[in-house]
Amino acid sequence: MSSTTTRARRSLAIALAVLTAGFVLPPVAGQSQEPVDLQAIYRIKDEGFQRSKVMEITSYLTDVYGPRLTGSPNIRAAGEWAVKQMQSWGLVNTTLEPWGPFGRGWTNDRFVAHMIAPTVAPLIGYPKAWTPGTKGPVRAEAVLVTLNTDRDLDNLRGTLKGKFILTAPARAVAAHFDPEGHRYTDQELADRARQPIGPPQGRGGGPGRGGAGDAGFPARRTAFLVSEGVAATLEPGRGDGGTVFVQGGGSRNASDPPTVPQIVMAVEHYNRLVRILDKKMPVTLELDVKNTFHDADLNAFTLVSEIPGADKAGELVMIGAHFDSWHGGTGATDNAAGSAVMMEAMRILKATGLRLRRTVRIGLWTGEEQGILGSRAYVTRHFADRQTMEPKPAHATLSGYFNVDNGTGAIRGVYLQGNEAVTPIFDAWMAPFENLKMSTLTIRNTGGTDHLSYDAVGLPGFQFIQDPVEYDSRTHHSSMDVYDRIQAADMMQNAVIVASFVYHAANRDQLLPRKPMPRPPARPGTQAR
Structure with a gap:
């Protein structure tokens, strides 16, 4: 009798002994003791x-x-x-x-945009959420302006009523040489599985003394645009090739200060408008934007x-x-x-x-x-x-x-x-x-x-x-x-x-294991322990 046959019979005898003893071995994946059905x-x-x-x-x-x-x-x-x-x-x-x-709900019910002059062309764009509409079709001049400082606002005061405001310069659009879609490689997953080691991150915060930025300026700029009575603001969207990334621009709270219609455009269409304006040629647009706020259930x-x-x-x-x-x-x-x-x-x-x-x-x-x-x-x-x-x-x-x-x-x-x-x-x-x-x-x-x-x-x-x-x-x-x-x-x-x-x-018999309970955050005016 070969040694292979002997081992096979011994394995069969052990298996029968386990079964006759009344034990059932759970199916287990790998070497883990955690049962897998x-x-x-x-x-x-x-x-x-x-x-x-x-x-x-x-x-x-x-x-x-x-x-x-x-x-x-x-x-x-x-x-x-x-x-x-x-x-x-x-x-x-x-x-x-x-x-x-x-807060308030919001829907965009209609969006139609065209360039009317110097030639006619449809425009791709999307209103930002929680912004108002145009209250019907509006035809008006488009202008490119800089609104980055309070001095910019003062220089433009009284000049923008009823106009469409382009708020940014043209953005370069690069060719897509790499594929849009991607699946993780084995190396990328291995890198992701590796625990990062580094110094603890410092606390975040706003700009300190001498830092760039003015947290109150966006609200002052919005108030300026409302007071000027602009028809809408237009900006180039992130993305290209017809893809437009758009989120919110207004408030869900009806008691907050108002804003103006805000449109995010396909970058290629936005850039065309800017290039025409750069040639000192007038541009006329027509927009019809209907947005609805829903206040029945907050x-x-x-x-x-x-x-x-x-x-x-x-x-x-x-x-x-x-x-x-x-x-x-x-x-x-x-x-x-x-x-x-x-x-x-x-x-x-x-x-x-x-x-x-x-x-x-x-x-x-x-x-x-x-x-x-x-x-x-x-x-x-x-x-x-x-x-x-x-x-x-x-x-x-x-x-x-x-x-x-x-x-x-x-x-x-x-x-x-x-x-x-x-x-x-x-x-x-x-x-x-x-x-x-x-x-x-x-x-x-x-x-x-x-x-x-x-x-x-x-x-x-x-x-x-x-x-x-x-x-x-x-x-x-x-x-x-x-x-x-x-x-x-x-x-x-x-x-x-x-x-x-x-x-x-x-x-499983037990609940999943837990990490320690976090400490509550420090109250204002107290120091975290």
Whole structure:
């Protein structure tokens, strides 16, 4: 008998002995002691890859309901649709939970712009959010002016009434020799996984004595433009090739000082106007901009829904994404993509019928684009106030929160936010997805989105690492943030990965480990300890 046959029989005998002793070895990925349920992952993949609804969800949020500024009728309608969808999947406790006040809503209902002289040409542009319209078509002279100092304002006083004001010189437009889209290379992921070491960052602050800048000047310039009665201001947008990046320009508070219509233009069209003016030739424009402020309800909402847990139903795992967007496009990569992935992850978990020991709750946030306002309000109400760091009872029940808000790109790993103790756990949970190129954990923090609301009060909050694709180069806050820029295969993959992470977080014996509770911020006039 060969030694190979002997080893095979010995292995079979050991396996039979284990089974007859009544033990079942959990399927484990790699060498980690953290159990990974491969049968559950099979069912999650089967549902998420074979019967995906993620692109259908994305199309409704973007194509049907369009841009979703917080406080607008669009976002309210999208939220009500999402409530009905999740109820139809069998989720419970589904509601639009109010928070606020946020302030006025705003929509752009009409924008038409043309150069009338010296020749006729349509112009591409977008009004800044929370700015007024033109109160009908306005035809007027365009002038290029410098408005950088109080002396500039004094020199121009009484000369700008009824005119369109170009506020910046022409901007050079370079050719695009590099591709717009990008996926992380292995080296880039390795660099991202490396912990940065450096001196602590100093405190931020405004300009000191002798520093450049005058914090009060923008308000004085706006007041000047209002008093002059200008028709509108025009400025070149960041981006080119038809992509225009546009955000806000006015206030959500109706009692704040007024502003003037503000238009961000495609740089190529703006530059053409400047070049004609540089030739000392008059330019006449016609704009018709209708913007509407919505004051009926100054509160915003968080969309919440749940899958009830079993023996640990009093404990929670949360997932979320921000539901709101800017208005230049339809808010596809920022952040219908994240919202659709999280909705689809909930649908997958419900459709598979997998047992969840803990309750799983989704939160879709509004007010993120104005400063992570919705998730911060939710965490303050339900878990802890970051000003006092006094936890509410639910603080002890939350295992963790997972967030998606980096566009359409495939998930490649997780930002750990400095939480060293979760490393072996997430390593095990990632192992079944190495064939989808998810393999990177980085101890680094990442900012700018809603997991920070949880992390700020000592709760485990995580954002996934995603391939950038065209997020920073083309779609983020731009007119090209539309459904067509969404990558379907990445979205399906992301929903499956999120569903798997949530399943394992909901079913492990212990809550996810936490970092120490942060200290409350120092009160004004006191010194932080």
